[in-house]
Amino acid sequence: MNMAPILLKNQTAESLHAALAGDGVTPRMARLIQTSVIRHNAFPQAAPGISARALEKARASTAIPDLELVEKTVSPRDGFAKYLFRGELGDAFEAVGIPILHRAHDRKLIVCVSSQAGCGLGCAFCATARLGFRRNLAAWEIMDQVVKIRADSDLPVRGIVFMGMGEPMLNYDAVMTAAAILSEPCGMAINAKSITISTAGIVPGIRRFTAERRRYQLIVSLTTADPQVRRDLMPVEKLHSTADIIAAMRDYHAAMRRRATIAWTMISGVNTTERAARELAELVRDLPVKIDLIDVNDPSGRFHPPSRDELNAFRDALRRHIRAPVVRRYSGGADIHAACGMLALHASNPPG
Ligand code: SF4
Missing domain, CATH: 1.10.150 (DNA polymerase; domain 1)
Incomplete structure (x- = not known):
């Protein structure tokens, strides 16, 4: 046989x-x-x-399985390189090579990988959500995104973020296997602290991640501290409430003595107000966190990123109300549809 x-x-x-x-x-x-x-x-x-x-x-x-490279686009503006791959079952998914060039002696690449083809969580501001859930990727399909991008780049890969298409905690086993291969010395040898697992707030995933004492960074995409607003923006709130997410983050911090990061997709007029900052401060009182601010990149045009003044005022409000590092993450590559899901969306619905 x-x-x-x-x-x-x-x-x-x-x-x-x-x-x-x-x-x-x-x-x-x-x-x-x-x-x-x-x-x-x-x-x-x-x-x-x-x-x-x-x-x-x-x-x-x-x-040795191999992904097929369907398309590659490089932003002339910031060097972000977006790759569209096809795996063993045909669905296309994306990865982005993000060059970090701010220090001449420390030029490196961060790779943003997908964990699923499509996504079933339906966030209102996300292009991937429009594809719906297609399937979970195998560990090798996650791994090979990094292998291919590394072979294509002059820069060394120094970090991985699981912030491409899909919800990593809903493909937990394959994601953790891929992360283990990426970090083991005979694999990619990437420091576990430079591997970031993100979640839209899948509480059982956060709890398992904590129980297994995973050494990777954890990012929880919260985006608003108002559960009503969150139900509209991120329907996953109906399954896992903000209160339950924060409780799981508290237990994570207690067990690991590590700050999780809260990702905040900034939407002008929605979650960038003084009130939004105060609500977040109330929610994370006594919970050490870090806060990453990310511009919304909504292909439908319904949501807009804040103006510079609005962003500055919000950042100041956060710093007034919360004792936590606040970092604005540059979401580059807008000219090449680098926001998660946009290239795959274009591939499945080519402009007529
Ligand atoms: S933002 Fe992330 S979790 Fe939400 S629909 Fe898009 S891929 Fe899924």
Whole structure:
């Protein structure tokens, strides 16, 4: 009976060893295969101290899956590079290479990856929401976004953010496997602290992440502290209330002694007021957090980012009311539809 090959890029070195131990693969050999596949997208040819026969046997039991690059667009304005990939089942999904160039001696790339094709959470300001949920990506499909972008860039990949298409906590196992491969020394060797898992507020996911003591950064997209407004903007509020999300974040902080980050997608006139800042302060009283401010990038034109004055006033209000680091994240690449889901939306609905 022919067995399906074991997919590489879908395994940590440890699980690869467990899967191939019957073929005589040792832990050292598994690490060697992992390094070659993750860093060079190729099975190792030879290695000191490992017989060619053993390698050949392992090669015959495995396969290296590959994403198809459908489209790549680079912003002439800020160098953001958006990639549209197609995986094993045909649905397209996106990743973005974000160059960090502000220090001449420390030029690097952050890669924003998708965890699902489409998304079922229906946030009102998000292009991906319009695609609906298509499917969860396999760990290798998440991994390979990074492998492909790394091979395409002159800059070293130093960080990963799970903030592309999809809700990572609803594809938890594949996301955590991909993150483990990205961080293990024989994989991409990216510092776990430079890997960020975001969630729109899936409370069981936050709780599992805490119970498993995951070392990655956690970002919770809150966007408003008013549950009524949140129900309209982020319907996930109907499943997991703001109060439950904050309770899970408190437990995360208590267990990990780490601040989670609150992501705030700024929408002019909606969540950038003095009142919005006060409501957030009330909600996170005594809970150490960080706050990331992100401009809304709404393809429908319904929501607009704040003006410079509005942004400054909101930032000042946050600093007055909350003792937390407040950072405005540059959401670049607007000229190439770099906001999550926009390229895939264009691909599935090409302009006529
Ligand atoms: S913002 Fe994130 S969670 Fe909300 S619909 Fe878009 S991809 Fe899904």
